[in-house]
Amino acid sequence: MLPRSRIMSWCLLLIFFYQQVEVDESHSxxxxxxxxxxxITEDNKSQIHLIRQRRNVNQQTEYxxxxxxxxxxxxxxxxxxxxxxxxxxPIALPIGNDTINITNIIPTTSCQLVNNEIQCTCIGEFIWxxxxxxxxxxxxANTTATQTCDCIRGYPTEGVFCHDSPIxxxxxxxxxxxxxxxxxxxxxxxxxxxxxxxxxxxxxFALRISSLNFTDELKDSSSELYQRRxxxxxxxxxxxxxxxxxxxxxxxxxxxxxxxxxxxxxxxxSDLASGxxxxxxxxxxTLARTYDGIQFLPNNEIPCTHPxxxxxxxxxxxxxxxxxxxxxxxxxxxxxxxxxxxxxxCLIPEISNLRELTxxxxxxxxxxxxxxxxxxxVSDNENxxxxxxxxxxxxxxxxxxxxxxxVDETDLTNFLxxxxxxxxxxxxxxxxxxxxxxxxxxxxxQLLQSVESFTSRLxxxxxxxxxxxxxxxxxxxxxxxxxxxSDISVTFENFNITSYDNLSATIFIPGDxxxxxxxxxxxxxxxxxxxxxxxxNTQFGENFQINGLVMTVTLNHNKQITMDMTFSPxxxxxxxxxxxxxxxxxxxxxxxxxxxxxxxxxxxxxxNCTHLTSFSILMSSSNNDNKALEVITQIGVAxxxxxxxxxxxxxxxxxxxxxKNKTSHTRHVAILNIAINLLIADIWFIVASSVEPKxxxxxxxxxxxxxFYLALFFWMFTLGLLLIFRLVFIFHDFSKSxxxxxxxxxxxxxxxxxxxxxxxxxxxKEGYIREDACxxxxxxxxxxxxxxxPALAIIASNVVVLFxxxxxxxxxxIGDRPRGQSEEQETLKQIVRSIVVLTPILxxxxxxxxxxxxxxxxxxFDYIFTILNAFQGFFILIFGTCLDSKVREALLxxxxxxxxxxxxxxxxxxxxxxxxxxPGIAFPGRIKNYNVTGQAASGSKDKTLSYSTxx
Numbered sequence: 001m002l003p004r005s006r007i008m009s010w011c012l013l014l015i016f017f018y019q020q021v022e023v024d025e026s027h028s029x030x031x032x033x034x035x036x037x038x039x040i041t042e043d044n045k046s047q048i049h050l051i052r053q054r055r056n057v058n059q060q061t062e063y064x065x066x067x068x069x070x071x072x073x074x075x076x077x078x079x080x081x082x083x084x085x086x087x088x089x090p091i092a093l094p095i096g097n098d099t100i101n102i103t104n105i106i107p108t109t110s111c112q113l114v115n116n117e118i119q120c121t122c123i124g125e126f127i128w129x130x131x132x133x134x135x136x137x138x139x140x141a142n143t144t145a146t147q148t149c150d151c152i153r154g155y156p157t158e159g160v161f162c163h164d165s166p167i168x169x170x171x172x173x174x175x176x177x178x179x180x181x182x183x184x185x186x187x188x189x190x191x192x193x194x195x196x197x198x199x200x201x202x203x204x205f206a207l208r209i210s211s212l213n214f215t216d217e218l219k220d221s222s223s224e225l226y227q228r229r230x231x232x233x234x235x236x237x238x239x240x241x242x243x244x245x246x247x248x249x250x251x252x253x254x255x256x257x258x259x260x261x262x263x264x265x266x267x268x269x270s271d272l273a274s275g276x277x278x279x280x281x282x283x284x285x286t287l288a289r290t291y292d293g294i295q296f297l298p299n300n301e302i303p304c305t306h307p308x309x310x311x312x313x314x315x316x317x318x319x320x321x322x323x324x325x326x327x328x329x330x331x332x333x334x335x336x337x338x339x340x341x342x343x344x345x346c347l348i349p350e351i352s353n354l355r356e357l358t359x360x361x362x363x364x365x366x367x368x369x370x371x372x373x374x375x376x377x378v379s380d381n382e383n384x385x386x387x388x389x390x391x392x393x394x395x396x397x398x399x400x401x402x403x404x405x406x407v408d409e410t411d412l413t414n415f416l417x418x419x420x421x422x423x424x425x426x427x428x429x430x431x432x433x434x435x436x437x438x439x440x441x442x443x444x445x446q447l448l449q450s451v452e453s454f455t456s457r458l459x460x461x462x463x464x465x466x467x468x469x470x471x472x473x474x475x476x477x478x479x480x481x482x483x484x485x486s487d488i489s490v491t492f493e494n495f496n497i498t499s500y501d502n503l504s505a506t507i508f509i510p511g512d513x514x515x516x517x518x519x520x521x522x523x524x525x526x527x528x529x530x531x532x533x534x535x536x537n538t539q540f541g542e543n544f545q546i547n548g549l550v551m552t553v554t555l556n557h558n559k560q561i562t563m564d565m566t567f568s569p570x571x572x573x574x575x576x577x578x579x580x581x582x583x584x585x586x587x588x589x590x591x592x593x594x595x596x597x598x599x600x601x602x603x604x605x606x607x608n609c610t611h612l613t614s615f616s617i618l619m620s621s622s623n624n625d626n627k628a629l630e631v632i633t634q635i636g637v638a639x640x641x642x643x644x645x646x647x648x649x650x651x652x653x654x655x656x657x658x659x660k661n662k663t664s665h666t667r668h669v670a671i672l673n674i675a676i677n678l679l680i681a682d683i684w685f686i687v688a689s690s691v692e693p694k695x696x697x698x699x700x701x702x703x704x705x706x707x708f709y710l711a712l713f714f715w716m717f718t719l720g721l722l723l724i725f726r727l728v729f730i731f732h733d734f735s736k737s738x739x740x741x742x743x744x745x746x747x748x749x750x751x752x753x754x755x756x757x758x759x760x761x762x763x764x765k766e767g768y769i770r771e772d773a774c775x776x777x778x779x780x781x782x783x784x785x786x787x788x789x790p791a792l793a794i795i796a797s798n799v800v801v802l803f804x805x806x807x808x809x810x811x812x813x814i815g816d817r818p819r820g821q822s823e824e825q826e827t828l829k830q831i832v833r834s835i836v837v838l839t840p841i842l843x844x845x846x847x848x849x850x851x852x853x854x855x856x857x858x859x860x861f862d863y864i865f866t867i868l869n870a871f872q873g874f875f876i877l878i879f880g881t882c883l884d885s886k887v888r889e890a891l892l893x894x895x896x897x898x899x900x901x902x903x904x905x906x907x908x909x910x911x912x913x914x915x916x917x918x919p920g921i922a923f924p925g926r927i928k929n930y931n932v933t934g935q936a937a938s939g940s941k942d943k944t945l946s947y948s949t950x951x
Contacts, residue, residue: 066108066161080107081107081123084105084106084107087105089102089103089104090102090103106124106126107123107124108122108123108124108126108161108162108163109121109122109123109126109161109162110123111155114139117153117154118153118154118155119139119151119152119153119154120151120152120154120155120156120161120162121139121150121151122150122151122162123162125164126162126163126164127148127149127150127162127163127164128148128149128150128151128152128162129148129163130147130148130342131306131307131308131329131342132152132156132160132308133147133148133149133152134147134322134329134342134344134346135308135320135322135323135329135346136152136153136154136156136323136324137152137153137154137322137323137324137325137346138150138151138152138153139151139152139153150162153323153324154323154324158307158308160307160308199269199270200267200268200269200270201267201268201269201270202265202266202267203265203266203268203276204253204263204264204265204302204337205263205264205265205266205280205296205302206256206261206262206263206264206296206297206301206302206303206337207261207262207264207283207287207294207295207296207297208258208259208260208261208293208294208295208296208297209259209260209261209262209287209291209293209294210259210292210293210294210295211259211291211292211293212259212260212291213259213260214255214256214257214258214259214260214261218254218255218260219255219310221254226255229255229262230252232290233252233262233264233287234250234251234252236286236287236290237250237252237264237266237283237286237287238250239286240279240282240283240285240286240287241266241268241279241282241283243279243282244278244279244282245268245276245279247268247269248266248267248268248276249266249267249268250264250265250266251264251265251266251267252264253265253305253311254305254310254311255311256303256311256312256313257313258313259293261297261303261313263302263303263305263311263337280296283296284296297314299336300314300335300336301314301315301335302314302336302337303333303337304318304331304333304334304337304338304339305337306318306331306339308320309331309339312331312333312339313333314333314334314335314337315333315334316332316333317330317331317332317333318330318331318332318333322345322346322347322388324349325346325347325348325349325352326346326347326352326355326356326392327345327346327347327352327388327392328345328346328388329342329343329344329345329346330342330343330345331343341433343387343433344386344387344388345386345387345388345391346386346388347388347389347392348378348382348384348389350374350378350382351378351382351384351389351392351393351396352392354371354374354375354378354392354396355392355395355396357371358371358395358396358399358400359399361399361402361403364399364400364403365403365405368400368403368405368411369408369410369411369414371400372400372411372414372415373410373414375393375396375414375418376413376414376415376417376418379393379417379418379420379421379422380417380421383426384418384421384422385421385422385424385426385427385430386430387430387433387434389422390422390427390430390431390434390443391434391443393418393421393422394422394443394446394447394450396418397415397418397419397447397450397451397454398446398447398450400415400450400454401449401450401451401453401454402453404457405457406457406459407454407455407457407458407459408458408459408461409458409460409461409462409465412454412455412458412465412467412474412476413467415454416451416467416469416472416474416525417469419447419451419469419472420469420470420471420472421471422447423447423471423472423527423529423530423533424470424471424529425471425497425498425529428529428532428533431443431444431532431533435535442535442589444530444533444534444535445534445535445584445586445589448530448534448552448584448586448614449586451525451552452552452554452613452614455474455476455523455525455552455554456523456554456555456556457556458476458521458523458556459521459556460476460477460478460521462478463477463478464476464477464478470497471497471527471528471529472525472526472527472528473492473495473525473526474523474524474525475490475523475524476521476522476523476524477490477521477522477524478519478520478521479511479514479519479520479521479522485511485512485514486511487508487509487510487511488507488508488509488511488522488524489506489507489508489509490506490507490524491504491505491506492504492505492506492526492549492551493505495528497528497529500528500529500531500570502568502570503528503531503548503549503568503570504549504567504568505526505548505549505551505565505566505567505568506565506566507524507551507553507563507564507565507566508563508564508565509522509561509562509563509564510562510563513561513562513563514561515557515559519556520555520556520557521555521556522553522554522555523552523553523554523555524551524552524553525551525552526549526550526551527549527550527551527552528549528550530550531546531547531548531549531550531570531616534546534550534584535589535590536591536618537589537590537591538580538582538590538591538592538593538618538771539585539588539590539591539592539593539771540580540582540591540592540593540771541578541580541620541771542620543620543621544578544580544591544618544619544620545571545574545618545619545620545621546591546616546617546618547567547569547570547571547574547579547616547617547618547619548567548568548569548570548605548616548617549567549616550584550614550615550616551565551614551615551616552613552614552615553612553613553614553615554612555612560610560611560612561610561611561612562608562609562610563608563609564606564607564608565581565606565607565609565615566601566604566605566606566607567604567605567607567616567617568603568604569603569604569605569617569619571619572603573621574619574620574621575619575620575621576600576603576605576619578619578620579598579600579605579617579618579619580593580598580617580618580619581593581596581597581598581605581607581608581609581615581617582596582615582616582617582618583595583596583609583611583613583614583615584613584614584615584616591616591618592771593771595609595610595611596608596609596610596615597609598617605617628863629862629863629866632863632866632867632870633866633870635870636866636867636869636870636871636874637682637685637686637870639871639873639874640678640682640870640871640872640873640874641679641682641683641873642873643873643874643876643877644675644676644678644679644682644873644876644877645679646877647671647675647873647876647877647880647881648672648675648676648679650881650887650891651668651671651672651675651881653890653891653894654886654887654890654891654894655668657886657889657890657893657894658884658886658887658890662733662734662735662736662739663722663726664886665736665739666722666736666739666740666743667719667722669740669743670715670716670718670719670722670743670747671719671841671876671880671881673711673715673743673747674712674715674716674719674841674876674880675873675876675880677708677709677711677712677715678708678712678872678873678876679873680704680708681704681705681708681709681712682873684701684704684705684708685705687701688701688702688705688773688774688775689774691774693769693770693771693773693774694769694771698769698774699759699763699768699769699774701774702768702769702774702775702776703755703759705774705775706755706758706776706786706787707751707752707755708751709787709791710750710751710754710755710787710790710791711747711748711751712843713751713790713791713794713843713846714746714747714748714750714751714790714794715743715746715747716794716798716841716842716843717746717794717797717798718742718743718746718747719841719842720794720797720798720801720842721746722739722743723801723805724800724801724804727804727805727808728804750790751790754786754790755786757786758776758783758786759783761781761783762777762781762783765781767781767782767783768781768783791843791846792850794843795843795844795846795847798838798842798843798844799844799847801838801842802834802835802838802839802842802844805834805838806831806834806835809830809831809834810831836879837879837880837883840868840872840875840876840879840880841875841876841879841880845865845868845869845872845875846865846869848861848864848865848868849861849865849869852865
């Protein structure tokens with residue numbers, strides 16, 4: 001006779017499988033399983049919960065079920081394991097026309113009370129995944145390389161147990177032992193021909209139901225509301241999908257906030273994947289009969305699901321508290337329902353306890369040395385490089401640095417031991433994660449400031465102190481109080497850390513920098529790994545990298561001293577011409593070069609600085625393209641200035657001849673003002689390049705560059721408006737004074753208002769200009785937007801003008817006969833000429849600068865942008881003046897008349913009457929021929945026809 005426990009196990013399995021096959025297939029994979037008869041469990045004094053079912057469709061339907069059984073003693077567990085081991089598989093259970101095959105029953109988890117705490121241990125080859133090991137803490141340090149474990153301290157309330165692969169879960173109650181049963185079903189009769197179905201795939205979807213609201217009940221899958229909503233939605237979704245895809249299986253996964261967001265997945269044959277998206281409209285119509293405001297979320301905004309974190313909305317972070325210790329664990333839900341890397345903020349108990357103790361300044365002051373010693377011991381014996389422990393250690397060290405207690409050698413050694421542990425090579429990935437957090441707190445800067453504050457309170461009993469830890473070195477020196485003060489010269493080199501072993505630095509401080517009669521203590525620390533921890537952000541340029549040791553220099557007195565430092569480069573591939581000595585500015589959260597001068601000594605960089613703090617050298621990548629672009633800019637601006645001067649002279653010469661009507665007058669006023677503003681802006685551009693940044697002259701240069709470049713754009717905008725007015729509003733007209741009033745108001749008043757508001761709003765906050773150049777700043781107050789936004793808006797407007805011109809050229813005049821092939825070719829040529837002529841005059845060349853805003857954009861855009869805009873003055877001369885037929889006509893007429901008049905006067909004074917008649921006959925003839933030529937040049941095939949309406 002079988003043991004009672006075995007009989008009851010069989011009964012429980014049979015009840016489950018019987019209930020399972022009685023349920024409709026569409027409902028069986030989505031609805032909660034029916035409860036087991038309570039009388040059976042009471043009779044056996046055990047409890048069972050079916051916590052999971054998984055559907056894998058191949059030739060059969062497979063279920064994986066977790067069964068929980070409460071056993072009174074360890075012998076009962078041993079007997080159950082022995083019984084299960086003696087079974088022969090598969091075990092066939094015929095039910096109606098179906099046969100259920102139990103392929104395996106495997107014990108997975110045993111939860112017992114050990115030392116007044118529940119410990120859940122995996123049986124056999126099963127393991128706890130890393131999430132549970134971090135949340136509940138492993139029973140011992142026996143973890144794998146992937147941070148899984150075989151035992152956790154606590155009962156997993158999520159209803160998840162030891163496993164051999166990721167599984168879906170449903171919450172359940174406490175249990176003591178868990179077994180897994182794997183079953184398959186086969187449909188009879190078996191004599192029917194069968195074929196291999198296509199592979200089944202699953203796709204997630206998310207629906208927003210605006211007429212419903214999310215409540216806390218929907219977080220609990222066992223609640224009445226959760227089950228009612230799920231049953232309703234499952235039926236509606238199944239009706240919608242099976243109308244089009246009969247084999248589809250729908251599973252409601254859960255709910256999230258946002259009115260009400262329902263997350264579900266659909267399992268279907270892979271050969272129907274292309275049609276699954278088309279069912280969405282049917283789904284919306286089906287649900288809309290019952291609910292209002294049905295909307296599918298985009299695929300990239302689908303919520304994320306996790307067995308522990310549950311369902312998390314897109315672009316939000318899920319957090320769970322760590323069990324037994326302080327801290328939490330969090331994970332970010334990104335695009336396409338995918339979680340990012342989990343951030344472990346759980347604390348080891350010792351760090352958690354120390355953080356609690358150091359929250360009180362009085363406790364820190366009373367136990368200063370003992371707490372430091374305890375912290376040092378923990379950092380030496382435990383791994384504290386996880387994000388949670390690093391953050392906690394920074395808080396603890398900040399608490400120590402904020403006190404006013406004098407520091408001795410032992411305190412400093414213990415303090416730096418902890419600092420060395422959290423800036424080790426192993427912690428670099430943690431620092432990278434911390435730099436990407438959304439709290440906008442610079443943790444590396446906070447730690448560095450704590451080190452500076454702590455070391456400045458050192459009371460050195462001996463003349464010198466050296467501390468060598470794995471990731472930092474310290475040398476402290478006491479300066480004698482007599483007049484024979486020695487210079488300080490310290491060298492750091494030969495660091496035994498991979499990828500940092502080529503770093504070295506020397507610091508020299510003259511002895512006469514220190515005052516007599518004071519107990520001066522100088523502390524110098526070098527940290528190799530901080531190169532990859534501190535930010536590369538600078539206040540003097542972009543694309544810089546820390547390329548030398550980070551060194552902290554402090555003095556126990558608030559006094560400025562001058563010192564020389566020499567740094568070797570870490571990366572010799574960077575551009576040495578860009579080497580910059582800088583200090584870490586805690587207030588600005590970036591590197592600042594104020595108070596430091598930079599010079600070169602071979603490959604080494606020499607810094608002369610007049611204050612104390614933390615220093616290093618920064619360089620940008622070597623880029624020959626930058627130098628080439630600089631040369632192109634210099635040549636282009638020079639040619640542009642010369643061309644603009646010529647343009648202004650030509651306009652002055654031909655002004656009376658080309659401004660005889662209102663349209664032509666307004667056009668040439670615009671061209672002249674464009675040339676003048678670009679000329680002045682280019683001149684100020686040259687002036688600004690030779691002015692020292694952050695000076696009054698630099699501010700003035702920036703203001704005038706901003707104003708005149710804006711005036712340039714607004715006059716180009718005015719020219720575009722005039723062109724569109726003459727092309728579209730043919731039968732409307734304005735007086736000359738009105739056109740001039742509008743033009744000058746737009747051309748100068750608008751840029752003046754923008755420029756004044758910009759300097760007035762940003763200059764008092766010290767954000768108007770950049771640290772390294774005389775141009776609008778691009779951080780903090782973003783004054784650069786006061787140039788970029790108007791410029792981009794005008795470029796977009798003038799692009800529309802260009803398209804209108806092209807449209808007018810393509811549209812035949814009313815009454816014209818159909819165009820032949822030659823006329824079509826001529827129209828194409830006119831379009832090309834229009835584009836070439838209007839692009840520089842309307843400022844469209846500046847549009848090529850848009851791609852350069854993006855990082856890693858192709859360098860070709862930089863070359864195109866630089867060439868087109870550095871030479872813009874030259875293009876205005878060619879396309880705005882020289883190719884204007886009326887300008888050419890006026891120039892030829894003026895110079896031809898001048899030469900002919902001179903020749904006529906000469907003949908009349910030195911020749912007889914017979915010869916005087918020849919010039920008189922020839923002159924009118926030449927004028928007549930010139931007029932004919934001029935008229936022909938102004939005909940329909942003239943290359944400036946595209947904007948001839950402006951004449």
